[in-house]
Every structure is written in C-alpha cells, then in structure tokens.
Amino acid sequence: MHSFVYRLNGLLTFSVTILAIMCAITSLSDNLHTPSPSAEIQVMNINWFQKQPQGNDEVSLTMNISADLQTLFTWNTKQLFIFVAAEYETPKNSLNQVSLWDAIIPSKEHAKFWIHTSNKYRFVDQGNNLRGKEFNLTLHWHVMPKTGKMFADKIVLTGYSFPEEYR
Amino acid sequence: MGWIGDAVDSIKSIQIRQLLTQAVSLGMIVTSALIIWKALVCITGSESPVVVVLSGSMEPGFKRGDILFLHMSKDPIRSGEIVVFNVDGREIPIVHRVIKVHEREDSGEVDVLTKGDNNNGDDRLLYAQGQQWLHRHHIMGRAVGFLPYVGWVTIIMTEKPIIKYILIGALGLLVITSKD
Numbered sequence: 001m002h003s004f005v006y007r008l009n010g011l012l013t014f015s016v017t018i019l020a021i022m023c024a025i026t027s028l029s030d031n032l033h034t035p036s037p038s039a040e041i042q043v044m045n046i047n048w049f050q051k052q053p054q055g056n057d058e059v060s061l062t063m064n065i066s067a068d069l070q071t072l073f074t075w076n077t078k079q080l081f082i083f084v085a086a087e088y089e090t091p092k093n094s095l096n097q098v099s100l101w102d103a104i105i106p107s108k109e110h111a112k113f114w115i116h117t118s119n120k121y122r123f124v125d126q127g128n129n130l131r132g133k134e135f136n137l138t139l140h141w142h143v144m145p146k147t148g149k150m151f152a153d154k155i156v157l158t159g160y161s162f163p164e165e166y167r
Numbered sequence: 168m169g170w171i172g173d174a175v176d177s178i179k180s181i182q183i184r185q186l187l188t189q190a191v192s193l194g195m196i197v198t199s200a201l202i203i204w205k206a207l208v209c210i211t212g213s214e215s216p217v218v219v220v221l222s223g224s225m226e227p228g229f230k231r232g233d234i235l236f237l238h239m240s241k242d243p244i245r246s247g248e249i250v251v252f253n254v255d256g257r258e259i260p261i262v263h264r265v266i267k268v269h270e271r272e273d274s275g276e277v278d279v280l281t282k283g284d285n286n287n288g289d290d291r292l293l294y295a296q297g298q299q300w301l302h303r304h305h306i307m308g309r310a311v312g313f314l315p316y317v318g319w320v321t322i323i324m325t326e327k328p329i330i331k332y333i334l335i336g337a338l339g340l341l342v343i344t345s346k347d
Contacts, residue, residue, distance in 0.1 A: 005341065023314060079228060081284065083266070085246050092272060097246040099266035104227065104284065121289070126269050126278070140247045144228045149312040152247060 027148020224283030237308030
C-alpha cells in the first residue's frame with residue numbers, strides 16, 4: 001500500500017483533481033464580473049451596390065467602427081473575438097446575418113479602438129432584396145477565457161439602410 | 168532455470184477467486200467510465216460532448232491540443248457561435264465559427280457558412296463538392312467551454328498508437344502482479 005507506484009498514482013489523481021477544481025473556480029469567477037461596453041458604427045460610404053451575374057445582390061461599404069470594450073476583460077480572459085454583422089429580413093428569409101468584419105483583441109490595452117475599414121467579407125444576399133432595405137449593424141463579442149466557460153453578447157445598432165437603386 | 172520454477176509456482180498460486188474479484192473490479196471501472204460518457208452524451212445533447220482541437224485554424228483562441236466542451240440545444244444557430252460540424256464524406260469533425268446565417272421564413276431551416284478564425288477564406292473549400300452552405304443536420308454541437316492542453320494525451324495516443332499499447336500493457340501488468 002505504500003509502494004512507489006501507489007504513491008505516484010495517489011499523487012497524480014490528487015493533482016489532476018485539484019487542477020480541475022481550480023479551473024472550475026476560475027471559470028465561475030467570471031460570473032461575478034459585470035461589464036459595460038460601448039460601441040458606435042457609422043456607414044461612411046456605400047462603395048458599390050450591384051446585382052451579381054448569379055442574380056444575388058452584393059454591396060461593398062466602408063464603415064467607421066469605434067468601441068470601448070475594456071470592461072469585458074477579466075483576469076481569466078485570453079482574448080476577445082469581435083465581429084460586426086449586418087442583420088436584416090427578407091420575404092423568403094426571416095433572418096439574415098452576414099458578418100462584415102472581425103478582429104481579435106488580445107489584451108485590455110487594445111480594447112478601446114477606432115477603425116476605418118471596408119467590409120472584410122463579401123456582403124451577398126440570397127436573392128435581390130436589398131434595394132431600399134433597412135438593416136441593423138450588430139457588434140458581437142465572444143470572450144474566450146484562459147480556461148472554462150465562454151460567453152458572448154452583442155450591441156445592436158439600428159437605423160441603417162441601403163440605397164434605393166443600384167450604383 | 169530456477170526462475171521458471173518460481174514463475175510457474177506464482178501462476179499456480181493465483182487463486183481463482185482473487186482473479187475473478189480483480190476481473191470484476193476492472194469491469195466495474197470500465198463500465199462506470201462508459202456510463203459517465205453516455206450520461207454526458209444525453210445531458211449535452213451532442214454525440215460527442217468533448218472534442219480535441221486538432222488543427223491551428225482557430226488560433227490564437229484554440230490551439231492544437233485544447234479540448235472543447237460541446238452542447239447542442241434547439242436554439243437557432245446564430246452568427247458568431249463556434250460550431251462543430253461534420254462534412255459528408257469526412258470523418259473528422261471541424262470546429263469553426265459561423266459567419267453567415269440565412270434562416271428561411273417558412274420552414275425554419277437555415278443556411279450557414281463557417282470560417283476558421285485563423286484562415287483567410289471561408290470554409291466553402293472544405294464542404295462537399297458543390298455544397299455552398301451547411302445545414303442544421305451537419306452541426307453536432309456548439310462549443311461552450313474549453314480546457315487548454317488536456318487534449319494532447321488523446322493526440323499522442325492517436326498519432327503514435329504504440330504508446331497506447333505500452334500504457335495498456337503496463338496497466339494490465341500492474342493489475343495482474345499486484346499482491347492485493
């Protein structure tokens with residue numbers, strides 16, 4: 001009962017259990033934290049708005065994105081994955097979410113930022129429903145922890161719309 | 168020649184009852200591990216509640232060797248969620264983020280496009296020939312939590328199966344030769 005192998009086994013089991021408990025408590029500590037982020041997105045310009053050969057609408061736009069997400073960082077945060085998605089409704093689809101731009105924020109210092117960018121990913125509709133349509137721009141963030149539960153939230157900004165005609 | 172005689176003696180001295188007791192305890196350990204696994208499958212609603220990250224396509228968030236906890240609920244799939252999906256014809260599931268969602272008004276069915284955080288392009292190249300979108304039935308679960316580094320054990324045992332055999336052999340030997 002006291003041989004080397006049994007002692008090693010006991011030690012290993014104990015240390016793995018303690019590590020698991022520590023990871024769980026670390027993850028739980030994230031629940032105590034209440035963040036208060038803020039963000040603003042302006043559509044500076046609709047660069048072009050065309051119907052593709054396959055029949056789907058496509059638009060390219062330039063946005064000004066500014067946000068302060070510093071309060072989302074805790075000691076257990078490894079990075080923040082943020083993205084801006086356009087959300088709109090069409091007769092055929094009750095919901096369309098198209099991601100336009102994303103970024104990884106590795107630390108609290110980088111979490112307060114301002115960026116002027118065109119859409120990183122192509123904004124293509126399923127069909128040609130975009131003329132004159134209103135859409136929301138949502139800034140989503142996904143908190144990726146050093147260990148444990150991941151959580152996500154978003155800010156919805158309304159009031160954007162497409163031009164009435166292709167250009 | 169003396170040690171052969173000793174070995175034969177020790178084999179003869181193994182009592183049947185003791186051997187059976189050991190076999191039953193080993194069986195209990197294996198079946199309780201199986202019960203825990205199946206219970207996890209039921210609770211999380213996903214066929215494989217824990218997966219190991221195999222590639223670097225989600226770095227720096229998930230590195231190779233991390234394990235992800237999955238959960239599948241009836242909630243609709245929304246952009247930004249990290250999902251695990253199987254492409255028809257490929258057996259290894261892929262863990263990437265949803266970047267586009269088109270949900271049908273009438274049927275509630277959904278077209279989903281995914282992309283790895285560390286990849287430049289979306290996953291259309293990974294989908295089956297001619298497939299542009301993923302559907303709900305391709306998706307096995309959403310990643311809800313993760314533990315770093317723990318998955319390396321699985322990766323080592325899969326890529327160098329000899330280590331698996333050595334471990335099982337050593338454990339088996341330990342069980343048989345232990346005196347109690």
